[in-house]
Amino acid sequence: MTFLPPVGLGTFRLKDQVAIDAVRSGLELGYRHVDTAQAYGNEAAVGQAIAESGVARDELFVTTKVWTENLGRGRVLASLQESLQHLALQRVDLTLIHWPSPHDEIPVAQYLEELLEAKRQGLTSAIGVSNFTIAHLREAIAAVGVEEIATNQVEIHPLLQNRKLVDFARQQGIHLTAYMPLAYGKVLVEPEIQRIAAAHGASPAQVALAWSLQQGYAVIPSSTKRENLAANLAAADLRLSDADMAAIAALERAERVANPGFAPRWD
Structure with missing residues (x-):
């Protein structure tokens, strides 16, 4: 199983100099896991920040994601090679399929087998998926084997706990990465989260992230503020108590933030 550093630096919505500054600050503070994607339009900025950081390549874990337009035959490999050029890297540590093919026009097996070929060619050290439902995970397991799926990166936070998917992934031994772990700040204003934070002398964001981490998820929060990156x-x-974890579990209300028109039918 691929070692995925538990706290990563998300770069969604960060562009140009803002992305460079955030990644540079994160690496200075000790982040060693950076998460980007073709669709973010910031791979070159992320690559520049990495190059200028002075951090040795073998100390870093870099994730990128293949966009839906690049799932067609031949495009997965070609687009990953383009990503590597943008990042100025010989390989990435993890490449994910960003979303299943819209309306399942392209079979999961086709693009995952091509992604596995990219791994064989040394373009990526590991492969995985993102926004995959239980049905998509079943197809992925059938296509490449569960041992090849390093993680499923999905939206998980106290307001959307994704329990059916989580239970299935755990049964199969598939690691989960929680994206939007703070629900764009919605979690931070929850009175229960604020109460627990005050009791621990922590911030609401730290409580929400600790809740995910204690369940074994990796988290990839993003911030442009150095103090928030450090926190x-x-x-x-x-460390949250069992009572804290139970109180946060009670906040579930299926409040999904990322739900574009091409999203799959969620579990």
């Missing part, structure tokens, strides 16, 4: 990284040191 998010420190969330790994916060």
Whole structure:
């Protein structure tokens, strides 16, 4: 199983100099996992920040994602080669399929087998998926084997706990990465989260991240503020009690943030 650093630096919505500054600050603070994607339009900025950081390549874990337009035959490999050029890297550590093919026009097996070929060619050290439902995960397992699926990156936070999918992934031994772990700040204003944070002398963001981390998920929060980047990284040191975890579990209300028109039928 691929080792995925538990706290990563998300770069969604960060562009140009803002992305460079955020990644540079994150690496200075000790982040060693950086998450980008073709669709973010910031791979070159992320690559520049990595190159200028002085951090040795073998100390870094870099994830990118193949966009839906690149799932057709021959495009997965070609687009990953383009991503590597943008990132100025010989390989990435993890490449994910960003979303299943819209309306399942292209079979999961086709693009995952091509992604596995990219791994064989040394373009990526590991492969995985993102926004995959239980049905899509079943297809992925049938196509490449469960041992090849390093993670399923999905939206998980206290307001959307995705329990059916989580239970299935755990049964199969598939690791989960929680994206939007703070639900764009919605989690931070929850009175229960604020109460727990005050009791621990922590921030609401740290409580929400610790909740995910204690369940074994990796988290990839993003921020442009250095103090928030530092606080998010420190969330790994916060331990919540069973009572805290139960109180947060009760906040589930299926409040999904990422739900574009091409999204699959969620579990």
